[in-house]
Amino acid sequence: MMKKIIQQLTTSSRVLVASHAKPDGDAIGSLLAMGIALERIGCEVTRYNESAIPAVYRFLPLVDTIQRELTDVAGFDTAVILDCGGLDRVGSAVDAITTIPTIVNIDHHTTNTRFGQYHLVDVNACATSEIIYRLIHAMGLELNVEMATAIYTGILTDTGSFRFSNTNRAAFSICEAMVAIGVNPSAVARHVYGTYSLGRIKLLNLALDSIEISSNGHISIMTVTREMLSDTGTQPEDADGLINYARRIQDVKVAALIHELENGNNVSRGRKRFHVSLRSDGSVDVARIASDFGGGGHAGAAGFSVESSLAELKKTIYSLSEGFRGTCHLN
Ligand code: 5GP
Ligand code: MN
Numbered sequence: 001m002m003k004k005i006i007q008q009l010t011t012s013s014r015v016l017v018a019s020h021a022k023p024d025g026d027a028i029g030s031l032l033a034m035g036i037a038l039e040r041i042g043c044e045v046t047r048y049n050e051s052a053i054p055a056v057y058r059f060l061p062l063v064d065t066i067q068r069e070l071t072d073v074a075g076f077d078t079a080v081i082l083d084c085g086g087l088d089r090v091g092s093a094v095d096a097i098t099t100i101p102t103i104v105n106i107d108h109h110t111t112n113t114r115f116g117q118y119h120l121v122d123v124n125a126c127a128t129s130e131i132i133y134r135l136i137h138a139m140g141l142e143l144n145v146e147m148a149t150a151i152y153t154g155i156l157t158d159t160g161s162f163r164f165s166n167t168n169r170a171a172f173s174i175c176e177a178m179v180a181i182g183v184n185p186s187a188v189a190r191h192v193y194g195t196y197s198l199g200r201i202k203l204l205n206l207a208l209d210s211i212e213i214s215s216n217g218h219i220s221i222m223t224v225t226r227e228m229l230s231d232t233g234t235q236p237e238d239a240d241g242l243i244n245y246a247r248r249i250q251d252v253k254v255a256a257l258i259h260e261l262e263n264g265n266n267v268s269r270g271r272k273r274f275h276v277s278l279r280s281d282g283s284v285d286v287a288r289i290a291s292d293f294g295g296g297g298h299a300g301a302a303g304f305s306v307e308s309s310l311a312e313l314k315k316t317i318y319s320l321s322e323g324f325r326g327t328c329h330l331n
Helices: 002-010 025-040 094-098 128-138 145-158 169-181 185-193 198-209 226-232 243-247 286-292 310-323
Strands: 014-019 044-048 078-082 102-107 118-121 219-224 254-260 272-280 301-308
Touching (some): 002 078, 002 118, 014 025, 025 044, 025 128, 025 145, 128 145, 128 169, 145 185, 219 243, 243 254, 254 310
Parallel strands (some): 014 044, 014 078
Antiparallel strands (some): 272 301
């Protein structure tokens, strides 16, 4: 498949590269590295992401070339979709992107729907950035420090700094190679983890205070409301990573972060829209739980969006522990 994809890309002249809305380090890193690789082989490249790039990733080289608007898709031969379990994960441009003649799907989510004509889906890859590294290598290209920084950041963040269950040998070997090319690990870490605004620290305080736990101690719930964001002057992206505190609690098997979204047009009274992030300690497959709610992800980290009242949603999440028979063992 890798050969066929390289063949498709080398014969394309205008290529769209896009990754999932509300991007994380892997969505941005894989997009930036792929963008440079495509330009190297002579493609005219448009880099697209629906959402604003979180402040902690704005240090990445060429990040300003990512555009949030997609006006005319008629001229693209090929779309390369990165880190998306389903094509709808790109956001509101999904219908426009569907009209692009060839779609290449590169991803590592267990719930990937195999959309598009070409798939490069490896659920054992620690990050989409790992797959992009292998693809760039197979294209016969040398990585420059810009590409290396993007790949390194994608792997560092998706493995939770080499702590999560997706941390594999490739994570270390590729990051070692990226450092050899010139990536500065402490500089990347300072940008990604060491630059909290005061508001973000205040949000952390409110979020920690919101943690509740089920009576059997197996489920923890953290809540981040719109009000908390406005009180602390923070953005939704400032809640990224907070769920790890809820997951660290002793005996917790599944941690949920309920994130109140901006209200949509058609939400009925008393109900709101929420994104729920799920993390497991390795004994429960949260991708299966998220799929049941129309979302997806990985066995150890997944998510979904719902319309509900907050009280009802918490009840639903607490009731999940009855279904923990469908457990798995992550390595
Ligand atoms: P997070 O909880 O940080 O938003 O996402 C955790 C993982 O689940 C990520 O790999 C993300 O791509 C995936 N994920 C989160 N929300 C959704 C969703 O609504 N649909 C799908 N298919 N995957 C999701
Ligand atoms: Mn990823």
